[in-house]
Amino acid sequence: MADISKQLQDQILAARDKGSKLNIVGGGSKAFMGRTPDPDASELNLSGHTGIVDYHPVELVLTVRAGTPLNDIEATLAEQGQTLHFEPPRFGDTDTIGGTLACNLSGPARPWSGSVRDQVLGVRLINGKGEHLKFGGQVMKNVAGYDVSRLQAGAFGTLGVMTEISLKVMPKPAASMTLVREMAVDDVVDYMNVRSAEPKPLSAACWLDGKVYLRLSGAQSAVEATAARWGGEPLDEADAFWQKLRDQQHDFFGGDQPLWRFSVRSTAAQPKLEGQWLIDWAGAQRWFLGDADKAQMEQLARDAGGQVSLFRGGDRNAEVMHHQPEVLCGVQKRLKNAFDPDAIFNPGRLYSWL
């Protein structure tokens, strides 16, 4: 529980003076993500920058230091019957809120409850010039200035070091129930989308090993009435099932094969690619396990109206993110230069050219 932002700032200024680079590390749980970290860069460690700065349950707003572990945050919220609605994945015991936002990671509830980026209200951030800046705030509606806070989502720390994050939090749903039934992969995409288009309290929808799982959350009466109407077997230990999906602990995610993440149109036909698939987010997020050619994967993603990234394993010295058109490469390079003119932070972690 300490504020080490001054030390972080000093370390950044020193790196700037020396012309050296920094790899930003929180809990270290996401070391497997992105491209291979630059071996010549030193570590800028935020694991000591922890603590809840402000929490008003009635306001539904939480402000925390970026190095605060998700486990601590969720425990604090649980005492007040509240939760992080985007269900952040945990890849260990040390995942931090900063890393979660930098990698834009959200769990099974994402299509209905929004992503981590959707819940962000403001950040404090140290840019590459060592300036400690504040963007956004602690209120739900704020359109003063550019949305620099949400810009950080998915930037992998390439624009600056987030030190403090304000988030919207939500009450835990009063009741929850999961329905499961067997279904072929060719039918499941339509089925999940039809259910999503109904005004019912759906809060997660995935397909794994030949079965479709739908979770209902909300008022007890609404959950029960919807379950009765939709049918399917109620799942025992449903919380554990979704937790394992969220944290990638199901057997599907085991092994050493490369893991590809497709973020696509929810209704897109299942790509014709033999291998192991897991469908989440009612079709909008699809995982594929196996060796594949990245260009071929990108074509499949484009056909499905979205993008693909190499989430884990594979060749991390090549590009792992979806190919960017030239105009957007230019924009992102200039944005990088605007925030981090000496290219100190996380060199090459997001793209080889950034």
Next chain:
Amino acid sequence: MTEKPTITKAELAEHFRGFIDPEYVITDDETMKPYECDGMSMYCEMPLLVVLPETVAQVQEVMRLCSRHKVPVVARGAGTGLCAGAMPHAEGIVLSLAKFNRILSIDPLARSARLQPGVRNLAISEAAAEFGLYYGPDPSSQIACTIGGNVAENSGGVHCLKYGLTVHNLLSVELVTVDGELVTIGSDGLDCCGMDLMALMTGSEGLLGVVTEVQVKLLPKPEIAQVVMAGFDSIQKAGDAVGGIIAHGIIPGGLEMMDGHAIVAADDFAQAGYPRDAKALLLCEVDGTEEEVHEHIEQAETLFRKLGATSVRTSRDEDERALLWKGRKSAFPAVGRISPDYYCMDGTIPRGQLAHVLTEMEKMSEEFGLRVANVFHAGDGNLHPLILFDANVPGEFERTEAFGSRILELCVKVGGCITGEHGVGVEKIRQMAIQFNDDELAQFRELKAAFDADGILNPGKGVPTLRFCQEYRSLEHKQHSTNRDTDASHG
């Protein structure tokens, strides 16, 4: 804007007429007059000329030409904005997207719609209704305002607490860059690789590019909605009731508050049957499945009574629900009837500060000799104080602006912000220096330069120049010193 345009008005018009229907290249003052301001009509400026292209290729060509000759470009939708974000630049053109008014497609199963930027907000929900879907964000101007303008301002509305702002309801935009390049940001999926440019574009007030197509998410229309109206004999109690509802775990579809002045004005206008003697009124709408709504409405009624409501009324049918909302929705024109002019402010505060802020505002109202009525998106802390004034009384608008500025300063002081949903534009550019320090504003300017190095997109809006800030701060400093001197002499 760093340089003057390198082309005359006549030359520019001739170029435009080479690729745009000459009828839609407007150069005469009379026809240009309606473009001199947006919904914030206190700020006016005549542009050099107005163009209304009809194709994306024409928009690209307009941008290439203006880039080459350093001509400022102010993109414009329906002109309903409330921060003078679409006020023209005297040396620049207005790029009206009014011709881009087609709904390109609706995908009922994927729950999305592709729209040209000039499609009206309400038209989206009307078109989606046959599929049982609607578009979430519902700004008060939704009959007229366009989706392109909603993207530029990150518009909110009554239902944002539960359904989010524009930024939460977009999938992709097609954008023409300052050099006329066409690029898609976002995708049909829920997120994209890398930094979130989609979020950055949303609310960027036309400073980073020109949006030529928007893909929005659609939501299933809730089975039912009911509204509970609760009157209170103090603002404090009503404010506590807002917190109480949310702490109880109910997220209302809409949660609105009005103060005594607004209640009476709205009831006179709409005859909604509001409790006219109440000091504060809450409208709490719960939507969802029938079971959920019944469960939550009962809880809300009980809770409001427990928290000191002097009257509680729940809509029994759609007509009654519409009637209860009618007062709220017509609160602005209603207030317009009790005063020659009104100035609508737009700050956000942490909800817990509500009673304090409203009390302080009452004091300021006396100090400035101007009445103020409050309507308030209570659920998300977004205040809309309406300052009543008469523009024909010399000095009254200046006093109104000063009053408004003090309200925004107060919002920042209690942990809020200077604009919740109307944007900065020209109107709040001075207050940007209250919300942000010089380094932060410099970062904004560098960000802007990454998209528009010459500063031709909507110059003079959104982010103040360095010189402007220095002058403003030194003026503030002087005023504060003077205030201190005055205080000292009184002491």
